[in-house]
Amino acid sequence: MSTSSDDLRSIALTEFANAGYAGTSLHRIADLAGLSKSSVLYHFSSKETLLEAAVAPAIRRMGEILDALEAESLTPERRRAFLVEFVDFILQYRREVHMFINQGPSLVDVPVIDRGNELVVRLADYFAANTTSVEEKMRFGIALGGAAYMLCIQESHGLEAAPVDETRAALINILTELLAPMGPSPENRAR
Amino acid sequence: MSTSSDDLRSIALTEFANAGYAGTSLHRIADLAGLSKSSVLYHFSSKETLLEAAVAPAIRRMGEILDALEAESLTPERRRAFLVEFVDFILQYRREVHMFINQGPSLVDVPVIDRGNELVVRLADYFAANTTSVEEKMRFGIALGGAAYMLCIQESHGLEAAPVDETRAALINILTELLAPMGPSPENRAR
DNA sequence: ACAGTTCCTGACCGATCGGTCAGTTAGCGT
């Protein structure tokens, strides 16, 4: 089957994440793929379609994770399950997450990006409803945002890449610790 | 004195942070300032000059913070002083930090951005030299990156803005906790 | 050998980009 489409999707995703959607031309994507700009537009009818194809799988997966989170009550077990799912998610979809962190707000009115932004809002709303103090909300934002940002900058700045297993374990540890005080009982958050 | 230059700097900074440097045209900046594109180029000889003027103060301040950090040994007091300086820095220069997080790697060969990227590397190297395990390094990245990201997304997605004092206090608390295990003694990082 | 489909290409289009330049307006010192 046509492997060109998949190549283009991957190349475009990398470039969109690193140089930005506006900063990446179809010509450049074509060059990196060893094709002409016309060929890119043969596989994807527009630049926006290419963007959509690039991030759609990640958005679908994130929707699943959120559905599972909202389906049950927030028990400690459920919270830990979400945490592991989230860490694996950003590990698997680094580039997509990178794109979203950087350009989600600026790429409004692109349908697939809007769907992704809605997911972010859903996630924020969910934890806003399950947290009380400002510090708790920020704790949550720093954990999730920081974890995602950490992986992005790590390959973006080309820093030393630790083994995936070790990275995964460290992430789960840190996030568990950061979000530990959060829970149904309101008095367990002592300063 | 000419307030137009300052207006343009501020407007450009906001747009660069939100829509990206490549995604912001001089025409749009001019419109937002109520001027013509030619007038923008009268005050700043090029788009790059405008970018430079916009982020220069933040980079200068960050350089000072790093100088102070590297001048002394990393005592607990020094670490806390750095932490407070860092929190105040990202609170004061939100938009610049936002720009850097998102587009620092993609805007290479712009001199002022390169200087900023060097600062990031300096900071990373410094803490890489003062940390041992992978988890410690990640803890550091999540803390600093997450704190910066949190403030960006908060005004970028237009979420509820907590009072500055409360935000500041919460940030300092969380970062202190996250970086607490780090220090000269190697055995204080128990799992 | 023929037609059909897939994949790909160069030439071309209008729009927009950053940037240049000649010229206009307004204020200020003399």
Place this chain on the structure above:
DNA sequence: ACGCTAACTGACCGATCGGTCAGGAACTGT
């Protein structure tokens, strides 16, 4: 009244952007 300068503008430039279109090469089934 005069000239000087700072602030600003519209017209224009080459380059590049995303996208269209007619057509060529390669592979298929018949």
